[in-house]
Amino acid sequence: MRPSFLKLNAPYLAAIVIEPTPELTIANILNGEHEGAEAFMVDIAAWAPDCLTKETLTRLFHCCGRPMMPLCYRSRNLGADKVSDDDRAELMIRCIDAGAAACDIMGDLFAPAPHELTRDQKAIDKQKKLVDRMHALGAEVLMSSHIYNEYVPGDAVLDHMFEIQNRGVDIAKIVVSANTDDELIEAFRTTVLLKKSLKVPFVHLCNGKFARIQRYMAPVLGAALTFGFREYTAHATGPQPIIRNARAVLDELSWHQDY
Numbered sequence: 476m477r478p479s480f481l482k483l484n485a486p487y488l489a490a491i492v493i494e495p496t497p498e499l500t501i502a503n504i505l506n507g508e509h510e511g512a513e514a515f516m517v518d519i520a521a522w523a524p525d526c527l528t529k530e531t532l533t534r535l536f537h538c539c540g541r542p543m544m545p546l547c548y549r550s551r552n553l554g555a556d557k558v559s560d561d562d563r564a565e566l567m568i569r570c571i572d573a574g575a576a577a578c579d580i581m582g583d584l585f586a587p588a589p590h591e592l593t594r595d596q597k598a599i600d601k602q603k604k605l606v607d608r609m610h611a612l613g614a615e616v617l618m619s620s621h622i623y624n625e626y627v628p629g630d631a632v633l634d635h636m637f638e639i640q641n642r643g644v645d646i647a648k649i650v651v652s653a654n655t656d657d658e659l660i661e662a663f664r665t666t667v668l669l670k671k672s673l674k675v676p677f678v679h680l681c682n683g684k685f686a687r688i689q690r691y692m693a694p695v696l697g698a699a700l701t702f703g704f705r706e707y708t709a710h711a712t713g714p715q716p717i718i719r720n721a722r723a724v725l726d727e728l729s730w731h732q733d734y
């Protein structure tokens with residue numbers, strides 16, 4: 476049976492895996508599972524394009540029984556100059572055919588837009604059809620917006636996440652910034668607001684100076700997950716904690732709001 480993100484006990488620890496080859500990706504996942512990751516976001520944008528076959532993707536998505544979600548954002552070998560969004564959508568479908576539990580649709584798929592959320596009705600209709608198609612294949616769907624390096628107040632984050640939720644996805648995700656202690660407090664308030672207001676599970680993450688502490692607290696306040704890297708590498712740098720550390724923190728932080 477296809478693994479599921481929605482059936483995991485929230486909050487859970489999901490590893491972000493960014494490796495240049497399928498073999499290193501699979502090794503990273505197997506090691507990461509051993510260290511306590513419960514799910515995997517697998518960034519395949521660094522792979523050589525000829526590796527993105529159904530056969531290799533099937534090997535990837537069956538390397539362990541944990542739910543996995545490919546990340547096919549517009550970067551590196553999947554940059555907008557190399558791959559159209561229609562082909563990106565087909566790549567995600569190929570990943571589902573190969574066993575991916577879920578896919579991550581960018582909020583501006585089919586019409587690049589500020590704050591990674593399109594308001595173009597034609598693009599939105601196309602996104603909704605893609606969501607239906609993914610559901611029909613048995614996969615779960617997350618929609619994400621990455622608003623890097625920008626502080627976004629809680630009410631605006633909530634409006635944004637309502638818009639994502641309205642597109643029919645199973646998980647809503649947003650990444651913003653917290654660079655001052657006031658922004659950190661607002662980020663905590665925002666997670667609670669999202670928890671109270673959204674019907675779907677959500678991912679709420681900050682980058683910036685206060686990213687690490689926000690990423691430990693968000694799951695405690697109602698976010699579905701926090702992300703970790705297995706280790707920092709040339710491909711994986713960022714505010715995400717190391718899986719082993721995040722595992723210990725989530726295990727010891729024995730208070731959280733239930734779904």
Ligand SMILES: O=C1C[C@@](O)(C(=O)O)C[C@@H](O)[C@@H]1O
Binds near residue numbers: 518681
């Ligand atoms: O979607 C995400 C989440 C992320 O942006 C973060 O802030 O943790 C990091 C990216 O590598 C990943 O693709």
